[in-house]
Structure formats: structure tokens, C-alpha cells
Amino acid sequence: MFQESSAAAPEITDLEPRHDESRRQFINHAGRGLLAVGVAGALPLAAAKAAAPDAALPPATGPLDIKLPPLEADTDPKGADPFNPDAPERRVGYALVGLGHLTLNEILPAFGQCKHAKAVALVSGDPEKMRKVAQQYGIKPSSCYSYQTYDQLKDNPEVEVIYIVLPNSMHHEFTLRGAKAGKHILCEKPMANTAKECEEMIAACKKAGKKLMIAYRIQYEPLNRAAMKLVRDKTYGATKLLQMVNCQNQAHDQQWRHKKALAGGGALPDIGLYCLNTTRFLLGEEPTEVSAQIYSTPSDARFKEVEENVTFTLRFPSGVISQCTTGYGTFNSKAYTVHAETGSIKMDPAFPYHGLRQERVHAPNGKQLKETPNDPMKNQFALEMDHMAECVRQNKTPYTPGEEGLQDQRIMEAIYQSARENKPVKLPAVAKLDAFRGEAPTDEEA
Structure with a gap:
């Protein structure tokens, strides 16, 4: 059982940072006072007070990017910058179509490393598996669809991009239906089974005014x-x-x-x-x-x-x-x-x-x-999903569009x-470099 010391502890008056004081300045300043306290139990108390949220803290304005000073000397490899994701309400919502190995083992976990994208809906032919996955990732039951009810995605405003992760022969149908539902499409490779199907997928997305990107993660x-x-x-x-x-x-x-x-x-x-x-x-x-x-x-x-x-x-x-x-x-x-x-x-x-x-x-x-x-060990699926999200937000042509x-x-x-x-x-001669690619990913994405 914890007992207070009978010795009088020195008074510490600066246990919380002032509004004009950085965390590092505060730690350096508070550290001098804590050294004088000794082992009378003041350190846990100070840490608890410093960690307590300020009820009056106003929301941040402008970009949420956070900068920290480096921990390494100039001669050492530099650590990563803070992750700096978008606030959840600003991230682009994805519907995942197909819950096979790739979706469960790679794509869904990759959202944890996305800055601009989030999973908000699922489409599957296996309702029991989909129910479990939805619970694992916090996806609402109302945002779970079968292949038959897939077209109802048009009524879900949270979904902006549909990621099609189905057998190759199904890419064509679900791209056409997804574009008709008014959603942007990210489709796994190969794009389709024939060049004619690819052409129809491109035409459908253009007609709907929606973007089409092929998931060439490399x-x-x-x-x-x-x-x-x-x-x-x-x-x-x-x-x-x-x-x-x-x-x-x-x-x-x-x-x-x-x-x-x-x-x-x-x-x-x-x-x-x-x-x-x-x-x-x-x-x-x-x-x-x-x-x-x-x-x-x-x-x-x-x-x-x-x-x-x-x-x-x-x-x-x-x-x-x-x-x-x-x-x-x-x-x-x-x-x-x-x-x-x-x-x-x-x-x-x-x-x-x-x-x-x-x-x-x-x-x-x-x-x-x-x-x-x-x-750099960047997650390849997070990079491509974030690129598509940035293209949606900034109205850019994806680097690997349907034409690719x-x-x-x-x-x-x-x-x-x-x-x-x-x-x-x-094969027909093509003189232009990168003739079938869109706008390159930003340095942040790459």
C-alpha cells in the first residue's frame, strides 16, 4: 500500500506547460523541479497532471502536420517523421469488394498505414465471413453488401472509392456497375480478360465522370x-x-x-x-x-x-x-x-x-x-490507396489509370x-514516354 512520506515535499508550481512553452522546454524546466523532489511520490503525480487533457483545448486549425526535432546526430541515419494522417472525417472512404486472401491479409490491414484513406464498407458473397470482418474493422452492418445488393452502394455517401478485389473475369462487370453507382474505381490487376472489356471499363468510368485506377502497386x-x-x-x-x-x-x-x-x-x-x-x-x-x-x-x-x-x-x-x-x-x-x-x-x-x-x-x-x-518499408497497398484518395480529393488523373x-x-x-x-x-509504335500514365505520386506518397 502506498503511504505518504512524513517529510514535507518541496512545492512545485510549474507542473503543466504554459501556452507559450514547447514540450521540450516544459520537460527541461519541470525536470529541474522534479530532481529536487526525490522519491516522495511526486513524479507519478506530476506525470498524471501533465498528461491530463485540457478541457478547454480548442480544435486545431489548418493542416494537422506535426513536426518534431530529430533525435539523431547528423552522422546517423534519420528516423521517420511523424505519421501525420488526415483526420478521420477527411479521409476518403473505400468499399472493399471481395474478402479473399489479398483483402484479408494485405489490403484491410494496410488501412492502418493510410494517411488519406479508410475502409467504410464491404461486399462479399459470404455473409458470415463478412459479419466477422466488419466487427474486426468497425464497419457498420448497414455498410455490408452482397454481390446482389452491390448497386445500393450508390446510396452510401461514405463510400467514394470502390476497390475491386475479385477474380479477373469479374472486374469488368463490377467496374461497370460501380461507375453506374457513381463511385470511383480502384481495380486489381490484370484489369480484365480482354482488351475489349478494358475499353468498356474506361468508357463507363468516363461516362460517369469517375476515376479509374489499376492497382499496379510496384x-x-x-x-x-x-x-x-x-x-x-x-x-x-x-x-x-x-x-x-x-x-x-x-x-x-x-x-x-x-x-x-x-x-x-x-x-x-x-x-x-x-x-x-x-x-x-x-x-x-x-x-x-x-x-x-x-x-x-x-x-x-x-x-x-x-x-x-x-x-x-x-x-x-x-x-x-x-x-x-x-x-x-x-x-x-x-x-x-x-x-x-x-x-x-x-x-x-x-x-x-x-x-x-x-x-x-x-x-x-x-x-x-x-x-x-x-x-523504407512502406506498405505498398497503403501507398496506392492513398494515391487514389489524393487523386479524388485533388481531381487528378491516377498514375496508373485504366489506359495503363x-x-x-x-x-x-x-x-x-x-x-x-x-x-x-x-506492336504499334508509341513515341511518347509514359504515354498511358497519369500524374505521378507525390514524394509523400512514394
């Missing part, structure tokens, strides 16, 4: 963006060759990715798309020719409808050649290397959700140097054609 991730800037700035001279690999071993569970009607294809649109899109992102150019080969193990039940392995080569106007390999039946490998005149940039791993690593090798003054920059997804779909169709015909396929 284009928002800091290490990949740093690689892109090194390539574009020709830091190691002109890029000559790229090697891209994205392979994994799929479970033998007859998942929807093994059904052509749902997936549109196999390894190519699911994971090979990262090789294609990242090549285009790094260079800013569009390929003028593709050549490809496809092979599936005949005895493997997973690949009765969709392809197992695809290798394809992209040729670009600048002369760059990108060799890409993707597969559904091999040990996990997700990496790429940029080979330039005086150096190389390697990302290994390059495409997972977490744990990315970059290595740069070059030889200034004839001495080879190897650099491994720190991974359409271009990938057209190139993938040419890759399939090349493999069928066993010969290269020419």
Missing part, C-alpha cells in the same frame, strides 16, 4: 521507383538489357486461377504481368515487338485450362531488350536486373508485398562499388499470339 513502391529514376536519369549510362523473373508454385487446390473462364489465363496475366508492367514502368517506353513461348506439363491437372510457363522477349525503340520468364510450377523466384553501360541495378526480391531488396553495382574510377540502399491496364492487356494478347504462331508480333 509503380508506387519506393525502391522500385528509385530504380526507375536511376534508369531514366541514365545514372549508369544507357540501359541495354533487362532480365525479369516471376515464378511460384501454385497449390493443387483447383483455385479460380486455374479456371480460364475466371482467370483469363494462367501465369502470364497473374504474375507474368509484373515482368511486363515493371519493364514498361522502368523504361517509360512501349515495346514495338514481342516474341514468346508457352509450355504446360501435360500430366499436371492445374494446367488443363491455363498455361504453366511463359517466356517472352520485349523489344523497345531505344534498342533495349527485356527477357521475361514466368511460371506457376517452380520454386518461388521474384527478381529483376537492369544491365546498363556502367552499372547494374538488381531487385531481389522485387515483386512481393514485403521484404524487397535492391543492390546497385558500378565502378566509378575503375573501382567496383556495391550499394544496398535501405528499404489496357496497354498491358493488348501486349499480353500479342504475347499469346506470338506463342501460338511461333513468330514475333509487331
Whole structure:
């Protein structure tokens, strides 16, 4: 039991900061008085008084950004700045459509690292699972919808963006319905199963006056963006060759990715798309020719409808050649290397959700140097959702709009054609750099 000391404690008159006094000044000032108190129990009392909220504290005005002085010396790596999210009422509300692995394991948790976005509604075909998820994330029962009642999102003013996380074949339908409901659309990749479906999705959103963004998270991730800037700035001279690999071993569970009607294809649109899109992102150019080969193990039940392995080569106007390999039946490998005149940039791993690593090798003054920059460890889903939210608030075109997804779909169709015909396929020339991209994410977002 706590007992008061019989010794008289010195009087402390400055236990709360004055309005014109910073926290650091207050701590320094109060600390001198606390040192004189000793161990008579005044420290817990002082801490409690200092932590007590001021009932008369007026709401903050203007931006909520908070700045703190650095804790590190100039010679040490700098810590992160304060998180500084928007107030909840200012964040853009998202409806999540589909409650599979990606939504539950990555997207919903990522809202905890969002500054401008929040989850406010769910859409699922499994009401019991949706009920549990809604309770976990504090989403109102009235903001939970089935695929049949999806169109009622139009009556929910909290929802500004619909994030479609469904099998590929369903992206088209739910984008069209979402645009008709008057909501902006963030759609997972691949955008759709055919170029025609992509064109219709773009047209529907334009007709509704709503934004359409494709979730190419790699284009928002800091290490990949740093690689892109090194390539574009020709830091190691002109890029000559790229090697891209994205392979994994799929479970033998007859998942929807093994059904052509749902997936549109196999390894190519699911994971090979990262090789294609990242090549285009790094260079800013569009390929003028593709050549490809496809092979599936005949005895493997997973690949009765969709392809197992695809290798394809992209040729670009600048002369760059990108060799890409993707597969559904091999040990996990997700990496790429940029080979330039005086150096190389390697990302290994390059495409997972977490744990990315970059290595740069070059030889200034004839001495080879190897650099491994720190991974900022930004959540890729939070970055892309915050970018979409900023585009909604500031009326900007997303960096990866529907046109970006359409271009990938057209190139993938040419890759399939090349493999069928066993010969290269020419593509329309595109002179402009970043021809299908919108406004780049801000430094804060990246």
C-alpha cells in the first residue's frame, strides 16, 4: 500500500506547460523541479497532471502536420517523421469488394498505414465471413453488401472509392456497375480478360465522370521507383538489357486461377504481368515487338485450362531488350536486373508485398562499388490507396489509370499470339514516354 512520506515535499508550481512553452522546454524546466523532489511520490503525480487533457483545448486549425526535432546526430541515419494522417472525417472512404486472401491479409490491414484513406464498407458473397470482418474493422452492418445488393452502394455517401478485389473475369462487370453507382474505381490487376472489356471499363468510368485506377502497386513502391529514376536519369549510362523473373508454385487446390473462364489465363496475366508492367514502368517506353513461348506439363491437372510457363522477349525503340520468364510450377523466384553501360541495378526480391531488396553495382574510377540502399518499408497497398484518395480529393488523373491496364492487356494478347504462331508480333509504335500514365505520386506518397 502506498503511504505518504512524513517529510514535507518541496512545492512545485510549474507542473503543466504554459501556452507559450514547447514540450521540450516544459520537460527541461519541470525536470529541474522534479530532481529536487526525490522519491516522495511526486513524479507519478506530476506525470498524471501533465498528461491530463485540457478541457478547454480548442480544435486545431489548418493542416494537422506535426513536426518534431530529430533525435539523431547528423552522422546517423534519420528516423521517420511523424505519421501525420488526415483526420478521420477527411479521409476518403473505400468499399472493399471481395474478402479473399489479398483483402484479408494485405489490403484491410494496410488501412492502418493510410494517411488519406479508410475502409467504410464491404461486399462479399459470404455473409458470415463478412459479419466477422466488419466487427474486426468497425464497419457498420448497414455498410455490408452482397454481390446482389452491390448497386445500393450508390446510396452510401461514405463510400467514394470502390476497390475491386475479385477474380479477373469479374472486374469488368463490377467496374461497370460501380461507375453506374457513381463511385470511383480502384481495380486489381490484370484489369480484365480482354482488351475489349478494358475499353468498356474506361468508357463507363468516363461516362460517369469517375476515376479509374489499376492497382499496379510496384509503380508506387519506393525502391522500385528509385530504380526507375536511376534508369531514366541514365545514372549508369544507357540501359541495354533487362532480365525479369516471376515464378511460384501454385497449390493443387483447383483455385479460380486455374479456371480460364475466371482467370483469363494462367501465369502470364497473374504474375507474368509484373515482368511486363515493371519493364514498361522502368523504361517509360512501349515495346514495338514481342516474341514468346508457352509450355504446360501435360500430366499436371492445374494446367488443363491455363498455361504453366511463359517466356517472352520485349523489344523497345531505344534498342533495349527485356527477357521475361514466368511460371506457376517452380520454386518461388521474384527478381529483376537492369544491365546498363556502367552499372547494374538488381531487385531481389522485387515483386512481393514485403521484404524487397535492391543492390546497385558500378565502378566509378575503375573501382567496383556495391550499394544496398535501405528499404523504407512502406506498405505498398497503403501507398496506392492513398494515391487514389489524393487523386479524388485533388481531381487528378491516377498514375496508373485504366489506359495503363489496357496497354498491358493488348501486349499480353500479342504475347499469346506470338506463342501460338511461333513468330514475333509487331506492336504499334508509341513515341511518347509514359504515354498511358497519369500524374505521378507525390514524394509523400512514394
